Amino acid sequence: MSRPEKHSVTLRGHRTSISLEPEFWAAFRAIAARRGVAINALVSQIDESRDPETGLASAIRVFVLADAQDLSAERSSQDSSS
Numbered sequence: 001m002s003r004p005e006k007h008s009v010t011l012r013g014h015r016t017s018i019s020l021e022p023e024f025w026a027a028f029r030a031i032a033a034r035r036g037v038a039i040n041a042l043v044s045q046i047d048e049s050r051d052p053e054t055g056l057a058s059a060i061r062v063f064v065l066a067d068a069q070d071l072s073a074e075r076s077s078q079d080s081s082s
Contacts, residue, residue, distance in 0.1 A: 027064045
C-alpha cells in the first residue's frame with residue numbers, strides 16, 4: 001500500500017494540508033476534472049456536507065468510494081439494458 005501524500009488546499013480562505021494515498025489523489029483529481037470543478041471547490045463541497053465528527057481526509061476517501069460505486073452501478077445498468 002502506498003504511503004499518504006500531503007497536498008495543500010485552500011479551504012474557507014485558509015491553506016490546509018490533506019493526507020491521502022496517491023491512488024485517492026488520482027481518483028479525486030479525475031472526479032474534479034470529470035465534473036469540471038477545481039480541487040479546492042470540490043474539497044469545499046465535501047467539507048460543507050461532512051459530519052463535524054468526520055475528518056476531512058476520511059470524508060474525501062468516502063466521497064471517492066461513493067463516486068466509484070455510482071459509476072460501477074451506472075455501467076452495470078447500461079450493460080443490463082443493452
